[in-house]
Amino acid sequence: MSNKLVGSSYDTVVVGAGNAALCSAIAAKLQGANVLVVERAPKEKSGGNSYFTDGAIRTAYGHLKNIRQIIPEITDKEAENTIMPEYDTEDFYDDMMRVTEGKSDPELANQLVGKSLETILWMREQGVEFELNKGNQSFVNDDKRVFWGGLPLKTKKKGIGLMGYLLQRSNELGIDIVYDTRAIELVKENDKITGVVVEQTGEKVKINCSSVVLANGSFEANKEMRKKYIGEEWAEARVRGTEYNTGDGIEMALSVGAQKYGEWSGCHSIGTDYNVPKVGDFNKPGDIFKKHSYPLSIMLNKEGKRFVDEGADLRNYTYAKYGKEILKQKDNVAYQIYDTNTRPLLREEYNLEEATCVQADTLEELVGKLPVEKEQFLQTIKEYNEAVQEGKFNPSIKDGKNTEGITPPKTNWAVKIEEGPFYAFPVTCGITFSFGGVHTDKEGRVLDMDNKPISGLFAAGEMIGGIFYGNYPGGSGLISGAVFGKLAGTSAGKYVQNKEEISS
Incomplete structure (x- = not known):
């Protein structure tokens, strides 16, 4: 589509174009929604932090036979020479709670862990390809490849591959994507989200929609917010990923009554x-x-x-x-x-x-x-x-x-x-991303100060607070983006359907 938006109207607008955002867009589209993705970065710099990841993604895979469903290329001989400790939902949850010192929101943590394997399989259905994380998560001992740390899986071609697969699937589904377009304001009427205002080439444009998924990252690339919330010394931290994660989505959500949540003084x-x-x-x-x-x-x-x-x-x-x-x-x-x-x-x-x-x-x-x-x-x-x-x-x-x-x-x-x-x-x-964000329920609906959903507003990825505190198990950020991206997009799509059913 043309990058120029004039008087546009969509069922669902997804803000951001990283892993969480495109998983949201795909999930909403699969629910029948007409979807637009709005990306602040130019096309050559899109993909958010996901573009920079090495692709390691944590999941409660259970045992090697489930990994072979995800990577059918693994031969019987290779499987025989692979030692991969079992890693189930209880192990993942225990790791989450251990490294966050029990502070992770139990409802969100359980959702992340419980949906991790099915989300990986769903990603594979959408065309994402995976491989064994051999180089960084295993050693060869007595001719056997021994995996450790509950992280044997990664996306092929790292983050570049992940974003390529998701973008290809988005294009196949007919999802519209515009670049160099910064979302700056949510439109709320009669206690419902009815649109989003964006900036394109210095002009403000209103996009009418029934639902918005905010998935444009945390505030780690915003020097002033880092200093304010995490500490003065964080002005000196290098930003590992995209320069465009400056807290726009968080500020937009807070301005319509979303609840702050999580460890705003913490980061990865x-x-x-x-x-x-x-x-x-x-x-x-x-x-x-x-x-x-x-x-x-x-x-x-x-x-x-x-x-x-x-x-x-x-x-x-x-x-x-x-x-x-x-x-x-x-x-x-x-x-x-x-x-x-x-x-x-x-x-x-x-x-x-x-x-x-x-x-x-x-x-x-x-x-x-x-x-x-x-x-x-x-x-x-x-x-x-x-x-x-x-x-x-x-x-x-x-x-x-x-x-x-x-x-x-x-x-x-x-x-x-x-x-x-x-x-x-x-x-x-x-710095990778900040831990503070907004409060959502386990389906990705953004909650207000009374813990009630803001009608039509959803969030995913690094915008969600309450999951990570002080630390996190490696590979959890990528799977969190995918799990809550899929959930938020599905919820947004169903919300649009329900509105249509009620109006008819």
Whole structure:
């Protein structure tokens, strides 16, 4: 369709064009709604944060035979040589509650977990292709591929592939999409949403509709909102994904009476390459700057001191909260240190040309190349090596190989850093999305201050508050977007049908 909107009218308008938004649009269309997707970004920068993901997506898959339904290309021989621990709804829910310290809204968490597998299968029906997450979630042991961490699934071709599949399906279904179009205001009449106002080339245009799905992300790309709600230091955080997630949808919802919900002072953040761009580079997508092998490292700040237990848990359950710990350090930087024994075990992103690395044959030479307190840096490594206890190192499980007598301890994967060459990877904090949003029910309907649905208003993805607090299990953001995107779109489509039935 033409990108120009003049006097347009639709059943459902979806704001945003990422994973949650397109799942919403597809689901609403499948309910019979006439759907328009409104995307603030230009076409070449569309896809939201989903475009930048590495595609890992968490689901309560149960056991390998369900994974084979999702990926039928897995051969019998490959299945025989695959060890994949069972991971059911109870495991997923327990992980959610463990990492959020029991704060996740039980109704929303149960919906996310309970609908995760059927949503993956639905995505596959819509043309999304998946593959095993071998590189980052498994090790080969005795000729068997051993998966760990409840995250064996990813979308083919990462986030680029995911958005390509969803966009192709949207086009097949005849869903209209306009770009360079910023939604700025909801129209509410007689306590019902009746339209949305957008800006196109500096002009305001009203689109008439019966329902709106807000799925245009959180406020992580809004520097002032980060400072206001998360903390002054967050002005310095790098934005890992799209520059267009500035809280527009949240502000629009609040302006018509939506209820704030969730941890507005919290966010998903990670340790990322120190030389990462300030906002996501659409020419270098795929989450290539992250540095997630830190459980095998020790991580020191410029003062030469450790500040977290790198081996507290499997990477999937700590990476989303350790970014803010790096942000607290002087100059917002830390250094992951490895020796020649651990270097071959590092994830694929450490081998890319974009990875910043300092290498030396001795620790003294390595530290001499870093802008750090050199004596303390070497002393910390020495004390760490002396604190490492005996035990069998196994990176695929929490091996209990730990330290004693130092603070913070290293609870698992404590191996000495003593054999050169040595490697230092400088990292800083990258923010992914903020945890605060609006309150919805489990079907994606936006709730007002009295916990009642605002007629015609739905939300999905990072806009929903109350799911993540402080941390999250890896891959949960992508599945949350898909689950609540499908639910919100389905609800919006049914809402339109019910209105038509009532009016007739």
